[in-house]
Amino acid sequence: MAGAVGEARGSGWTWRPVARDPLLARAFHSCTELRGRFYLVGGLLAGGAREPSGETVVFDPAGGQAVRVAARGGPRRSHHDAAPVGGRWLCLVGGWDGSRRLATVTALDTDRGVWEAWTAGSGSCPPAGLSSHTCTRISDRELRVAGREGGTRTQRRYGSIYTLRLDPGARTYCYKEEGCHTVSRSGHCAALLQSPGPHPGHQLLLFGGCNSGEPEVAGHWSHGKIKEEPPVAPHLMEKLSRLVSSGQGSQQGPRGLRHHSCSVVGPFAVLFGGETLTRARDTICNDLYIYDTRKSPPLWFHFPCADRGLKRLGHRTCLWNDQLYLVGGFGEDGRTASPQVCILDLFI
Numbered sequence: 001m002a003g004a005v006g007e008a009r010g011s012g013w014t015w016r017p018v019a020r021d022p023l024l025a026r027a028f029h030s031c032t033e034l035r036g037r038f039y040l041v042g043g044l045l046a047g048g049a050r051e052p053s054g055e056t057v058v059f060d061p062a063g064g065q066a067v068r069v070a071a072r073g074g075p076r077r078s079h080h081d082a083a084p085v086g087g088r089w090l091c092l093v094g095g096w097d098g099s100r101r102l103a104t105v106t107a108l109d110t111d112r113g114v115w116e117a118w119t120a121g122s123g124s125c126p127p128a129g130l131s132s133h134t135c136t137r138i139s140d141r142e143l144r145v146a147g148r149e150g151g152t153r154t155q156r157r158y159g160s161i162y163t164l165r166l167d168p169g170a171r172t173y174c175y176k177e178e179g180c181h182t183v184s185r186s187g188h189c190a191a192l193l194q195s196p197g198p199h200p201g202h203q204l205l206l207f208g209g210c211n212s213g214e215p216e217v218a219g220h221w222s223h224g225k226i227k228e229e230p231p232v233a234p235h236l237m238e239k240l241s242r243l244v245s246s247g248q249g250s251q252q253g254p255r256g257l258r259h260h261s262c263s264v265v266g267p268f269a270v271l272f273g274g275e276t277l278t279r280a281r282d283t284i285c286n287d288l289y290i291y292d293t294r295k296s297p298p299l300w301f302h303f304p305c306a307d308r309g310l311k312r313l314g315h316r317t318c319l320w321n322d323q324l325y326l327v328g329g330f331g332e333d334g335r336t337a338s339p340q341v342c343i344l345d346l347f348i
Contacts, residue, residue: 012347013243013288013303013344013345013346014305014307014310015326015342015345016343017341017342018061018325018341019059019064019065019066019340020340020341021065021066021339022339023055023066023067024040024057024339024340024341025045025328025337025338026040026043026044026045026328026337027043027047027313027315027329027330027337028044028052028078028079029041029042029043029053029314029316030042030080030081030082031316031318031327031328032082032083032090032318033084033318033319033320034087034110035087036061036062036320036321037058037059037060038061038318038325039056039057039058039082039090040055040057040058040059040316041055041056041074041075041082041090041092041108042054042056042075042078042080042092042095043077043078043314043328044337045337046335047330047333047334047337050098051098052098053076053078054074054075054076055069055074056069056071056074056108056115059327059341061320061321061323061325061341062321064341071108072113072114073115073116073117075106075115076097076098077097077102077106078096078131079095079132080092080095080096081093081133081134081145083135084137085107085137085140085166086140088109088110088168089107089108089109089168090107090108091106091143092108093133093135093143093164094130094145095130100129101128101129101130102129103126103128103129103130104126105118105164105166107171118166118172118173119171119172119173120172120173120174120175121167121173121174122174123174124173124174124175125175125176125177126175127145127162127175127177128149129149130145130149131186132147132148132187132188132209132259133148133186134188134206136190136192136204137192137228138192138221138226139226139228142164142166143163143164143165143166144163144164144218145163145175146159146160146161146162146182146188146204146218147159147160147185147186147188147209148184148185148186158181158184159181159182159184159206160177160178161181161182161218161219162175162176162177162178163176163178180218182206182216182218183216185206185208185210185216186209186258187208187258187274188209188258189207189209189260189261190204190205190207190218190262191205191207191262191291192226193205193267193269193293194267194293195293196293196295196296196298199223201220201225201226202220202221202225203217203220203221205217205218205269207257207262207291208254208257208258208260208271208274210256210258211255211256212255213252213253215253215291230266231319231320232322233265233266233319234322236319236323236324237265237266240265240266240290240346242348243303243346243348244268244290244292244299244301246348247303249300249301250300250301250302252300253300254276254289254300256276257274257276257285258274258277259274260272260273260274260275260285261312261326263318263319263324265319265324267292267293267294268290269290269293270288270289270290270324271288271289271290271291272286272287272289272312272315272317273285273287273310273313273329275313283334284313284331284332284334285312286305286307286310286311286312287302287303287304287305288302288303288304289301289302290303308332309332311331311332312326312330313329313331313334314329314330315327315330315338317344323344325343325344326341326342327341
């Protein structure tokens with residue numbers, strides 16, 4: 001990527017530690033904001049582990065405290081994804097349970113403190129099995145799932161896209177495969193962003209998880225179809241705007257990046273870390289990439305980092321209270337999970 005994307009001049013950034021707890025040390029977990037708290041589910045506690053954790057940990061970003069949730073029936077999962085539903089349920093979709101890849105939906109009822117295995121509804125056409133996929137909330141009852149199906153011996157040569165409809169009252173779910181396919185991707189990220197124009201709609205873009213540096217559209221919705229209100233982060237948006245104005249953009253994104261994090265902040269998709277497929281050594285990254293959709297065509301901005309202690313793989317980022325949080329992930333050795341929670345600091 002050297003020279004392929006712009007770097008900032010006179011600006012800087014870092015991840016500033018704000019909390020530390022051994023309960024948070026995990027990678028390939030899910031981390032979902034619900035009611036002002038981060039719910040961490042499962043993951044791998046050390047590199048090389050085959051058995052995922054069955055723990056659920058709640059981190060309170062306001063108080064900086066982490067506690068283990070004593071919810072019955074917690075699923076063992078890694079390489080899964082999760083989404084909040086109805087302001088009450090945390091729905092886990094797919095993942096690896098230690099022996100196979102799943103496509104089931106398991107939900108934590110945060111009111112009752114109980115895990116529930118939801119039932120596939122009539123007419124559901126589930127994937128063969130999902131891991132390192134993405135699951136994006138489109139509405140309170142609809143998710144868009146994208147990724148490669150099956151194990152290493154049964155994978156399709158392309159990526160599948162599914163609409164996943166949820167009925168919390170009935171505790172049921174229904175998969176419907178969309179007619180379009182994507183490049184075969186695994187360990188990618190997804191970002192639901194407004195498409196430019198006088199009457200902007202929304203598009204779901206996939207980044208990474210394959211050798212290509214090009215984002216791919218996994219769904220498009222016309223103006224007014226998506227009613228979801230994204231989190232408001234005016235100060236962070238302003239800082240990101242000033243940061244990219246100090247750099248030089250490129251239409252070429254990072255090639256061969258996987259198991260990185262991605263969060264949407266207004267018109268920006270903020271990607272961090274991950275593992276590159278473009279080199280044989282020193283594969284774990286600590287680079288910050290910003291995808292700016294305010295103009296057409298959108299531009300990539302690359303902000304490298306000299307601190308090897310910030311290399312991360314299988315981590316998560318969460319947006320809350322105008323701050324972007326970094327949670328978990330393996331460090332430079334690819335084996336040791338970070339117990340830290342950090343906030344993105346931008347120096348303009």
